[in-house]
Amino acid sequence: MDTTSLKVFLTVAKAGNISKAAKELNFVQSNVTARIKQLESDLGTQLFYRHSKGVTPSQAGKTLIDYANRILHLLDETKKAVQDSPFPRGSVSIGSMETTAAVRLPPALAKYHKQFPEVNLSLKTGPTEQLVEAVLQYELDGAFVAGPIEHPELTQQPILKEDLVLVTDPLNENGIDNVREMLRKPILVFRQGCSYRSRLEAWLRLEGLLPVQVMEFGSLEAILGCVMSGFGITLLPRSVVKDLQSSNSLSCYPLPNDFGKVTTIFIHRNDLFITSALKKFIEMVKASDTVKLKEGTTG
Template identity: 55%
Template sequence: MDLQALRFFQAVAELGSISRAARELNYAQSNLTAKIQQLETELQTTLFYRHNRGTSLTDKGKVLLSYTDEIFKLLDEVRNVINDDQTPKGPLVIGSMETTAAVRLPILLSKFHREYPAVDLTLKTGPTEQNVQGVLQYELDGAFVAGPIEHPDLTHKTVIEEELVLVTDSFHQPLSSIKEIQNRTILVFRNGCSYRARFEEWLHHEGVIPEKIMEFGTLDGIIGCVSAGLGISLLPRSVVDKHVKDDLIIQHSIPNQFGKVKTLFIYRKDKYMSTSLREFIEMLSNEMALVNNAWS
């Protein structure tokens, strides 16, 4: 089977148009059309429906696309294996929750960068659900997420167990009951954040309905707005400790069943582990006890 024809087919499937795929790949439209027709003839099936808006995949086309994606992933992996001379180098893309990136990772990332300057390390922050999907879709080499995570294609290392605390502005009285926040606005990260899910689970368990839910994209945004009295939030104690000491906010303990969450580092079981990722995981493992003491 012609790999170029498969590449053309993949591009048309993703872009929904032969003309757009031709422009993207910088090939003549007639070349793409001929290759697609050649592929359809070889497989004795129709891969696309043609219409005035472009193209859409037939059922057989959808099946072929799933195999095509796997074929090119495997080819990329072969190149990575062949080109890997056991020297950490090249791109390494790590995902992380915003809170973990802010407090837990600077020391580790700084040390890794010093020891392996040839590695092009990129850190992408986002909620746990987004990071899990990023690893599953091969967009991230690994990611720091909140557990538990159970998926047959993923393996993980436990990094640390976080304690979650409720945070309010510095003028708030000590809480004697969760019912006291019935009419408060809660400040959270967007959907997919495990801390938000834990907060909502706790409120639902207690029968508390918040007055309003406001979503934020950054940790600084949440803490700043809590400090200003806009609302309350649920965050790891390690994240808010400094702000509590500066009298910007107050932290309140919550029940253990909702207040403990493990931070995990996840990566795919089936993907070839580059030397860079292997060294990153080894450094993470070697530093874990030391880092845990510093984070506790």
């Protein structure tokens, strides 16, 4: 059992199909099949159930997925620890909510790249739920998500506080007192797993309000464009829309504190080796004027 075989196994388990895994790995299909059979022989158990649509991990296969991820992660962490140096270098993979990436991170990212050009820093955006899972599965070193996140395998630290506001077009003059009138328009949200969407839905349920229509979007720009055109309403951090509000392109209405206050946190696995590159990045983000956490501020 070697690391290549474990990587092949994990790719097959994720793809659910040997031919798809072979294409992803740039292997011939027979090589992938041979690797899986050898693993099954070494471990003395069946790792996959074969069927017409592909393969499904057996119970033993599901167990191996967890251990294989941990083994490969430990090897990667060992390499990072041995190669780490006081001056940041290497690779850092970060996840972030769309709104944080659009408004809060750009200044820090630009400064970090200029100061530490030897670091290959990658950024992946997505909803909180998806980012948490990616961190747990060792796909990301860490991520900026909406807190709190309670998980025994994760460490979290607060980064900034945000005020969430209901956002509508500038022609709307009804205000939050007539939210039923505003709900005649579609609710525009990110896909499932977005913490802001969950808060909006929870608040609407508490108020006994039912939106006419809920529409999912893949980008912040698309949501803002539709809101400004008068097509719908959404819930976003005030920091994201404050400039548009100042220019009378949007109107904003606060929510009650139980739903309208949220802290953005940075999460990483407890067993993550914090390289100098990652440590400096976190320090730089926290020191940025756009993300400083101040008690009682409104983001």
